Amino acid sequence: ETGVTQTPRHLVMGMTNKKSLKCEQHLGHNAMYWYKQSAKKPLELMFVYSLEERVENNSVPSRFSPECPNSSHLFLHLHTLQPEDSALYLCASSHRLAGRDEQFFGPGTRLTVL
């Protein structure tokens, strides 16, 4: 595997379900990100993990819970979601060096909440 991979690619869940999204980067980067992409809205940064420490939570609802067990893996745990949470969830990674880091994105997980 190369680059940034995400599983599953598609997910349909009910409002009472619990599921997790997985992201893995094979680039040796030291920062990972979760973004939400909704129709007709700019990409929204949800979480940043740098050197395994979460450094920003962009006022995301608590029904989204990130986990970063090491620099290569990132999870997004989902529970009691709402239909408006249906979106494309994108993971990205970068090698942070004085801010001059470009982010590499995975293909995304298309989430539908019924």
Add this chain to the structure above:
Amino acid sequence: AQSVTQPDIHITVSEGASLELRCNYSYGATPYLFWYVQSPGQGLQLLLKYFSGDTLVQGIKGFEAEFKRSQSSFNLRKPSVHWSDAAEYFCAGKPGAGGTSYGKLTFGQGTILTVHP
């Protein structure tokens, strides 16, 4: 407030024609700027980036962008568009040297490019 704006939601060009996609930014100091492309059902692919130095930046797939401080712009250009360039294009920015960004990119709303044969 720091922001990135793409004024055009949708642009249509003929194959072989030239292309310019607009991006305007609002930052206190010179930001770091990026252009990404997204094909349907895919993630974002980096086309090019600007950190400092030469204001004309070359990227992949024959794209280039020019940083213009006086106009607060970072427009993306391509001299001859191919049908495979049809996609959505995103401009993004973050605070530059001396900024505390924690990697936070601010994205524009995106511009959908349609290419006619």
